[in-house]
Amino acid sequence: KCYTQSVDLTRHMIIHTGERPYICNQCGKTFTAQRYLAIHKKRCKFDKDSTELHLKKKHFEERPYRCSHCEKSFKRKIKLLYHEAIHTGERPHKCSQCDKAFIRNHDLTIHMRTHTGEKPYQCSQCDKAFSLNRNLERHMKIHTGVKAYQCSQCGKCYMQNVDLTRHMSIHTGERPFLCNHCGKTFTAQRVLANHKKRCKI
Template sequence: VHEEIHKREEPLRCTVCEKAFLQSGHLRSHMKTHTANKSFRCPVCRRLFAESKYLRIHMRTHTNEKPFRCEVCQKAFTQSGNLVSHKRVHTGEKPYQCSTCERAFAQKSTLLRHEKTHNGERKLLSGHNLSRL
């Protein structure tokens, strides 16, 4: 499994939400969030989950448990992925690049929000004969 991560050039993507995974097992597990019978219910808010591990992670929102801590600033997180994203604040890494203007972002959500700013430009251009511009 570890070697699978290093051999993979592109991450595996969920066909429903585009979330990326390096390991096929993680993708399979994630896919259940979209398709599986959700039989694990949160006793606090009644939300349903496809797997018990997702319920355990969710429960941290109610207990305020934050087991993942940044070594640089000591900020704590409920999920390891949130810590990984946060570390980019300190490293300056910006792995998400806009395909329209080449601007780069540390968070995928910021890129997605930014890309919406180009939608108006695309609509304007698509309504004109580009050869005349």
């Protein structure tokens, strides 16, 4: 990429280096640009006492059920059993229509809808229906215009979490999609797909 001003090139290079030199002196969050820090500071509601309470409740609460294969622990035994199945490979709930199997019966029930075509979640605004409630919720944002996913770095809002995740790579410099022909990396799957059509290596 080319720029007419040195400051623009410097700002762009942060995408590649991952440097985040602008720090909020209230909460310690870091940012790639001064303007993102300024936006954040307007909304920063850092409260030391409430943060410590949050840490105690969310991160240090008792988790008595410990996995025998790794360091993870859980509050409920059923969660431990589901987790341990990842290590053991045990998938007791088998599909009668194909060779897929699942750890939880709930996941099998949802999977069966791919065979039956059942779509129990109907949109109240149009004639679309969905096999999963989360897909209906995502679809409903088209009608309501709600953009619930906000970037903590620059304040941009998105209707879907996947769009926010894609956007965040601008700030983090993350390029997780790798071309296995030439080794180039990309921020999005679709950009990699377009590259692969032209990659001559």
